[in-house]
Amino acid sequence: xxxxxxxxxxxxxxxxxxxxxxxxxxxxxxxxxxxxxxxxxxxxxxxxxxxxxxxxxxxxxxxxxxxxxxxxxxxxxxxxxxxxxxxxxxxxxxxxxxxxxxxxxxxxxxxxxxxxxxxxxxxxxxxxxxxxxxxxxxxxxxxxxxxxxxxxxxxxxxxxxxxxxxxxxxxxxxxxxxxxxxxxxxxxxxxxxxxxxxxxxxxxxxxxxxxxxxxxxxxxxxxxxxxxxxxxxxxxxxxxxxxxxxxxxxxxxxxxxxxxxxxxxxxxxxxxxxxxxxxxxxxxxxxxxxxxxxxxxxxxxxxxxxxxxx
Amino acid sequence: xxxxxxxxxxxxxxxxxxxxxxxxxxxxxxxxxxxxxxxxxxxxxxxxxxxxxxxxxxxxxxxxxxxxxxxxxxxxxxxxxxxxxxxxxxxxxxxxxxxxxxxxxxxxxxxxxxxxxxxxxxxxxxxxxxxxxxxxxxxxxxxxxxxxxxxxxxxxxxxxxxxxxxxxxxxxxxxxxxxxxxxxxxxxxxxxxxxxxxxxxxxxxxxxxxxxxxxxxxxxxxxxxxxxxxxxxxxxxxxxxxxxxxxxxxxxxxxxxxxxxxxxxxxxxxxxxxxxxxxxxxxxxxxxxxxxxxxxxxxxxxxxxxxxxx
Numbered sequence: 001x002x003x004x005x006x007x008x009x010x011x012x013x014x015x016x017x018x019x020x021x022x023x024x025x026x027x028x029x030x031x032x033x034x035x036x037x038x039x040x041x042x043x044x045x046x047x048x049x050x051x052x053x054x055x056x057x058x059x060x061x062x063x064x065x066x067x068x069x070x071x072x073x074x075x076x077x078x079x080x081x082x083x084x085x086x087x088x089x090x091x092x093x094x095x096x097x098x099x100x101x102x103x104x105x106x107x108x109x110x111x112x113x114x115x116x117x118x119x120x121x122x123x124x125x126x127x128x129x130x131x132x133x134x135x136x137x138x139x140x141x142x143x144x145x146x147x148x149x150x151x152x153x154x155x156x157x158x159x160x161x162x163x164x165x166x167x168x169x170x171x172x173x174x175x176x177x178x179x180x181x182x183x184x185x186x187x188x189x190x191x192x193x194x195x196x197x198x199x200x201x202x203x204x205x206x207x208x209x210x211x212x213x214x215x216x217x218x219x220x221x222x223x224x225x226x227x228x229x230x231x232x233x234x235x236x237x238x239x240x241x242x243x244x245x246x247x248x249x250x251x252x253x254x255x256x257x258x259x260x261x262x263x264x265x266x267x268x269x270x271x272x273x274x275x276x277x278x279x280x281x282x283x284x285x286x287x288x289x290x291x292x293x294x295x296x297x298x299x300x301x302x303x304x305x306x307x308x309x310x
Numbered sequence: 311x312x313x314x315x316x317x318x319x320x321x322x323x324x325x326x327x328x329x330x331x332x333x334x335x336x337x338x339x340x341x342x343x344x345x346x347x348x349x350x351x352x353x354x355x356x357x358x359x360x361x362x363x364x365x366x367x368x369x370x371x372x373x374x375x376x377x378x379x380x381x382x383x384x385x386x387x388x389x390x391x392x393x394x395x396x397x398x399x400x401x402x403x404x405x406x407x408x409x410x411x412x413x414x415x416x417x418x419x420x421x422x423x424x425x426x427x428x429x430x431x432x433x434x435x436x437x438x439x440x441x442x443x444x445x446x447x448x449x450x451x452x453x454x455x456x457x458x459x460x461x462x463x464x465x466x467x468x469x470x471x472x473x474x475x476x477x478x479x480x481x482x483x484x485x486x487x488x489x490x491x492x493x494x495x496x497x498x499x500x501x502x503x504x505x506x507x508x509x510x511x512x513x514x515x516x517x518x519x520x521x522x523x524x525x526x527x528x529x530x531x532x533x534x535x536x537x538x539x540x541x542x543x544x545x546x547x548x549x550x551x552x553x554x555x556x557x558x559x560x561x562x563x564x565x566x567x568x569x570x571x572x573x574x575x576x577x578x579x580x581x582x583x584x585x586x587x588x589x590x591x592x593x594x595x596x597x598x599x600x601x602x603x604x605x606x607x608x609x610x611x612x613x614x615x616x617x618x619x620x
Binding site: 018021022023024025026027028029042044045049263266267268269301302304305306308309 | 328331332333334335336337338339352354355359414573576577578579611612614615616618619
């Protein structure tokens, strides 16, 4: 398998230009969010509230979509992004997702015109049902994280971020199935230090690096609805191994504290998975050196806002 | 009275540099938030969740603060900003505010170490109590909107915004007591078209322009906690008359719809007053011409996030 690289990401950026928002960055001085300066990338302001439309648009625009349209399985954000991209481009869309998905995400899918099928308690069960359906209809599958066009699309976020702040040395990025971190590695793996952050209760990357191959892991916890893939994708794993990716895990309490800090100190509405990267910094699970300029990705904001109040 | 101008704002910018965040902008394409392209300035991400620290820091840094510290009366955001600036600079702070103030704001004031006095049902009553107290203690008054240093400090927001997007032609700005729009006029009144937006139920500017002088108005409605000054300040009025300011009013339903749109389509948490400027555009109370590039200021995000859900 050829490793994705910065040229794939550059092509994706050209393909999706004008379809996605150029989300802003917010810099905080040393001593505010952490001992070091921090540059937040506010990707929760993206269409549909997460980074996922980048990969979805790149996938839909990379091939010919059949009359049956597109089909996907998703814990939520990916499905919403595929539905959004499909509606924008005028193609049919069917989304499979677990019964555990957040109600706000299910409502949004329906509002975007997608046919919604809720099946199973975890992502993997919804994925199997989707595969069976695809065999019937011949729709184009849009995978959540393990398709080259999806990963290259997510990589456009990091290309854009470095354009916005060329002095960044280190980026903290949350990991679920590995599509986002894979995109980061493809875009910037040769130039910057990337730190993968995942919930201790959904450690797909840490376990894969230990086993030297993607393995099934038990998934639970606060951020499972967005970072709860059962197994790391092959594309993300190959990139992680090639680039010697640094892995950090954080606990649910640390994620929750980070989420509340972001709201109370900066009016940033992050979902738990969207706050995970910052949790690595605020909990000191990752301690930057004096010469690092650290970027922290807020990758999603699809949470019930009432949960931000306490 | 000498009119404030861009030189006053430039001095303020130098004085408060490093004390306030350079808040980001978010551009949306034509057809998304409005028929025209829109460039949002996300000032709700500022320290304390509103633009007010700009004026507070400039005021505290423009003169000698006595041992009794600073004192102010505020419907909320101004008081929080003064408390924040006072804590940052290590001076005492006493804040008077009406009983109607949002609980989230009162809690935040206390957390910032301010002595809180809740008196009266509207801002003007809290203001009178503050004046009596100041006569006793000799503390430095920080007015919410009608002091030159406060207005010049708010002006730094607009100077910064134009640096971020030099192609802007038109800015929509919410009005309460006139400190923010006064700062905008001082900074950019000679170059850009400024459109003042205020709630129909708190029309301090519209009534002042009609009467050709600031007059007391009845204040109520959704955004009264942040835009509910009873009378426009003299500084803001003089600048508004000099520059021939355009005034638009919006209803509470329009403000509420704008607030929900910002959350659902961009995960922007705006308080009602913070959504008022966008309401002028989304309700078509203001219709930009084809040659305008419109900026919309989100000036505050201090709302109970649960109100964003529905």
